[in-house]
Amino acid sequence: MTATLTPVLVLAAGAAWEGTALGVLERGPGLVLLRRCVDVDDLLAAASSGQAEAAVVALDVPGLDARAVDLLYRHGVRVVGVLPAGARAEAARTGAARVGIGRLVVEDDLTELAEAIAAPDAVAAPAAPGTATQARAERSDRGRVLAVWGPAGAPGRSTIAAAVAAELARAGRPVLLVDADPYGGSIAQQLGILDEVSGLLAANRAGLSGTARTLGPGLAVLTGLPRPDRWQEVRAGVLTDLLGEAVGVGDVVVDTGFSLEEPADPGVRAGRNQLTLEALEAADEVLVVGSADPVGLTRLARGLVDLRDRLPAAPVRVVVNRMRSSLGWSEREVAAMIAGLVGPVGLHFTPDDRPGVDRALVSGRTLLEAAPEGPLAKAVAALVRQSWGDPTQRTAGRARRR
Numbered sequence: 001m002t003a004t005l006t007p008v009l010v011l012a013a014g015a016a017w018e019g020t021a022l023g024v025l026e027r028g029p030g031l032v033l034l035r036r037c038v039d040v041d042d043l044l045a046a047a048s049s050g051q052a053e054a055a056v057v058a059l060d061v062p063g064l065d066a067r068a069v070d071l072l073y074r075h076g077v078r079v080v081g082v083l084p085a086g087a088r089a090e091a092a093r094t095g096a097a098r099v100g101i102g103r104l105v106v107e108d109d110l111t112e113l114a115e116a117i118a119a120p121d122a123v124a125a126p127a128a129p130g131t132a133t134q135a136r137a138e139r140s141d142r143g144r145v146l147a148v149w150g151p152a153g154a155p156g157r158s159t160i161a162a163a164v165a166a167e168l169a170r171a172g173r174p175v176l177l178v179d180a181d182p183y184g185g186s187i188a189q190q191l192g193i194l195d196e197v198s199g200l201l202a203a204n205r206a207g208l209s210g211t212a213r214t215l216g217p218g219l220a221v222l223t224g225l226p227r228p229d230r231w232q233e234v235r236a237g238v239l240t241d242l243l244g245e246a247v248g249v250g251d252v253v254v255d256t257g258f259s260l261e262e263p264a265d266p267g268v269r270a271g272r273n274q275l276t277l278e279a280l281e282a283a284d285e286v287l288v289v290g291s292a293d294p295v296g297l298t299r300l301a302r303g304l305v306d307l308r309d310r311l312p313a314a315p316v317r318v319v320v321n322r323m324r325s326s327l328g329w330s331e332r333e334v335a336a337m338i339a340g341l342v343g344p345v346g347l348h349f350t351p352d353d354r355p356g357v358d359r360a361l362v363s364g365r366t367l368l369e370a371a372p373e374g375p376l377a378k379a380v381a382a383l384v385r386q387s388w389g390d391p392t393q394r395t396a397g398r399a400r401r402r
Contacts, residue, residue, distance in 0.1 A: 007034035028114035143247040147283035151303035155291040161255040166366035169218035174250025185224020192364020199223040322352040
């Protein structure tokens with residue numbers, strides 16, 4: 001009779017305990033090493049294949065946040081964290097509980113690693129009030145908020161936001177695309193919505209019900225401001241309320257403005273950038289879009305620093321948009337430049353697909369509809385799979401829970 005093997009992923013990020021852990025996996029009964037991952041993105045991509053059942057991770061690896069751990073659990077992957085030895089162990093244990101990792105072993109004594117991996121239905125320790133684990137439990141059957149932000153200069157925020165929303169809705173997952181750019185929305189024009197009534201202004205007066213336009217199976221759109229000067233009509237807190245209501249139905253993708261500046265006198269009234277700040281503060285993840293040219297990369301680096309100063313705890317992914325060979329540098333070189341300026345972040349590249357984008361704009365359709373086989377549509381699909389899992393699997397999981 002053939003013994004059942006447990007495929008295990010390892011993300012050690014160069015830690016000294018990796019060799020010992022690999023030895024335990026080699027000798028441990030019923031365990032097999034599936035993959036040694038280089039970073040969190042690689043770990044999530046391997047987990048999304050559905051083959052892994054457990055992951056052994058270094059707790060200090062960049063990007064290992066509550067969202068990443070939540071995705072691993074959704075893919076059926078048990079997570080075992082390796083605690084550092086000595087004085088840092090207690091702080092690491094607290095951090096592990098905060099992101100939802102309850103299975104822990106100490107790096108200088110990995111004899112219990114096989115037992116921790118094989119423990120049936122072991123779950124994270126009960127969460128203290130206010131932790132990310134508790135919030136995740138409370139919202140286990142609710143949607144997620146993805147804010148698409150980027151610096152000035154039209155790096156392609158709206159194009160990426162619409163493409164991501166369409167890809168998430170592809171399998172029938174309910175998705176609301178919200179145009180919350182206080183400097184004038186463009187989503188309606190991009191998607192051929194000709195109504196003169198702004199969905200955002202209507203929702204400001206009457207709430208979300210009946211104000212969004214259905215664009216296709218699973219995809220609805222809340223159109224933005226028809227003119228930049230009408231931002232003053234949107235009361236403070238309305239977007240926060242709308243997002244709180246919308247996640248009860250499905251996922252929400254928010255196209256934001258570029259500026260993070262707050263009003264000089266906040267006691268008078270909410271500033272023009274209140275919509276952007278509310279979206280970022282409510283987001284489960286912020287997708288930062290920058291252009292691949294020299295000016296765009298400079299603005300992207302400065303924008304990431306500003307975003308970190310404004311929202312230091314925001315989980316961030318970066319999209320370098322319109323990447324093309326004519327610029328003369330490789331993805332590796334761009335990644336090294338960004339890491340050198342702002343440290344390690346989840347990084348994705350999307351190509352300069354002018355024909356596909358033009359086809360979508362002229363026809364008033366999403367990129368998924370107008371150019372599904374184009375390089376940009378394929379890159380966005382890969383981004384969604386790596387970052388948030390397979391939409392088909394997520395939809396099926398939601399149906400099973402119901």
